[in-house]
Amino acid sequence: xxxxxxxxxxxxxxxxxxxxxxxxxxxxxxxxxxxxxxxxxxxxxxxxxxxxxxxxxxxx
Numbered sequence: 001x002x003x004x005x006x007x008x009x010x011x012x013x014x015x016x017x018x019x020x021x022x023x024x025x026x027x028x029x030x031x032x033x034x035x036x037x038x039x040x041x042x043x044x045x046x047x048x049x050x051x052x053x054x055x056x057x058x059x060x
Contacts, residue, residue: 020046022054 018041022034037053040046 015041017041018043018046020050020053022050022057024054024057 017039019039020037022037023031024033025031034050034053034057037050038046040049
């Protein structure tokens with residue numbers, strides 16, 4: 001680090017992340033939301049996790 005550089009300037013570059021959340025509506029119209037399930041490096045990873053989470057929730 002040179003003399004004119006601050007620690008804030010040495011941060012790692014920001015990466016694009018995707019957040020997964022699940023919203024379910026029952027046949028009667030009631031809706032429930034899971035809240036944030038996590039952060040994922042790809043959109044397809046977030047979708048796959050949300051679907052797997054929903055399937056596991058239904059099976060319980």
